Amino acid sequence: MDIPKVLSDEWRKLYDAAMEFKTLKPWNWMSSADLFAVKNPEDGEVAYCSIMGELGQVYALAAYIGSEGLDSYLAIQSGMYEGNPEAMHVQKCLMASFENREYLDKQDLKVIKDIGYKFRGKNEWPAFRTFEPGYFPWFLNSYQVRFLTVILHQAMEVALECKDNPHFLMNNETECLIRVPEENNGNLTWKNEIIELKVEGKPVMVPIYDNEIKLKRLKKQAKSKQGLWAVDWFYSPQPVAEGDRPYYPAVVVVIEGQTGQVIGFDISTKDEYLEKIQDKFIETMENLKIIPKTIYVEKQDVLLALEDITKPLNIEVILTDDTDLFNDVKYGMYEFFL
Incomplete structure (x- = not known):
């Protein structure tokens, strides 16, 4: 370093x-x-x-x-x-x-x-x-x-x-x-x-998802629109020593709402996590051939990143912090690594 x-x-x-x-x-x-x-x-x-x-x-x-x-x-x-x-x-x-x-x-x-x-x-x-x-x-x-x-x-x-x-x-x-x-x-x-004292918040640069062909193909291949999922990201508890300064990778997860099972998982750099959220959400739907009826998100940036996907697919998005789905996964990772 x-x-x-x-x-x-x-x-x-x-x-x-x-x-x-x-x-x-x-x-x-x-x-x-x-x-x-x-x-x-x-x-x-x-x-x-x-x-x-x-x-x-x-x-x-x-x-x-x-x-x-x-x-x-x-x-x-x-x-x-x-x-x-x-x-x-x-x-x-x-x-x-x-x-x-x-x-x-x-x-x-x-x-x-x-x-x-x-x-x-x-x-x-x-x-x-x-x-x-x-x-x-x-x-x-x-x-x-x-x-x-x-x-x-x-x-x-x-x-x-x-x-x-x-x-x-x-x-x-x-x-x-x-x-x-x-x-x-x-x-x-x-x-x-x-x-x-002004609370301004950090501006979020949301990537555009414009792969209409993939969304249309997903609509045709999906068995049905069903179930509740949750989509989130958080920093890994384990830093990576690369470049001038160690950093914490972003962990991207897609969670099945009834069981709490992680059905989509990936690691991203800090600068690319929103693109990774889009890709992992699409990939999870493709693999399971399911379009969720509703998804929970905990963070505003996740909601904004998924808008170009959820609107064409008519997926209900609920912004909430009142769920144990996110915390169970996060705390589980922190207990494993720390």
Whole structure:
């Protein structure tokens, strides 16, 4: 794997900021629900920040990047992923955490040695990772190191304000305090502003399915229109080490509704999973010579990907999260692999 190269001076500044943050112990008076934002002076990117540690289990600062990151933070805070193995795949954030030595990678230990620092004790070893849906948690690049350094410094400023004034942060569902940089005569200063929290969602590029000949042939060959199926995709619990960064393949499944049996199964890359859903759904109908009367789908992108198939075949599609069909398959795979 290709580990990003970062200058020692940049690493040193990040570790210095992390150690100062750890010494402050802001989790003693702040919770993960105390959301605030920091704007990157380099390019204006916004990170939505959450300090963890009030429960005494995980000590960290998570900086959720952009609107996609904000969406993931709000989804996690809402509890919709509680107990769901997919929770590990929704975050888009940079994270600074404080771990035991055995949880660090040899690359982390090499950086610490190279910059001449030493740590000892439980939850005393800084670790830095970037999280992105579909990818294995990975090492920071130079840009991310610099941004996280800025975030840690501004998080301490916010934390100190909160210590003096418990009502300093907005803590509502529509607005958020943001730390905004200003450059005056070559000097960088910071001010507080209020921004609106907008849940925009990530746009989905849905592939067009236009094989009319195959759909007509399927209508003729199918024995009947019968039964209830479910169609879904989720990230595999096992990463694949290819390219610059390990990723989690997308698992595509077609499930028979009465028995819960998987009747269609395939693996896809993150970029091609919607095409794979279309192909596997068609292939399953061809193999069984059955067109389902109804299908359940759990995700909006699955519904959109199958529209060009379900409409011509007059298949009823129900978007629902109230079914155990999906969870039984997902949990079964996670229990097998993990």
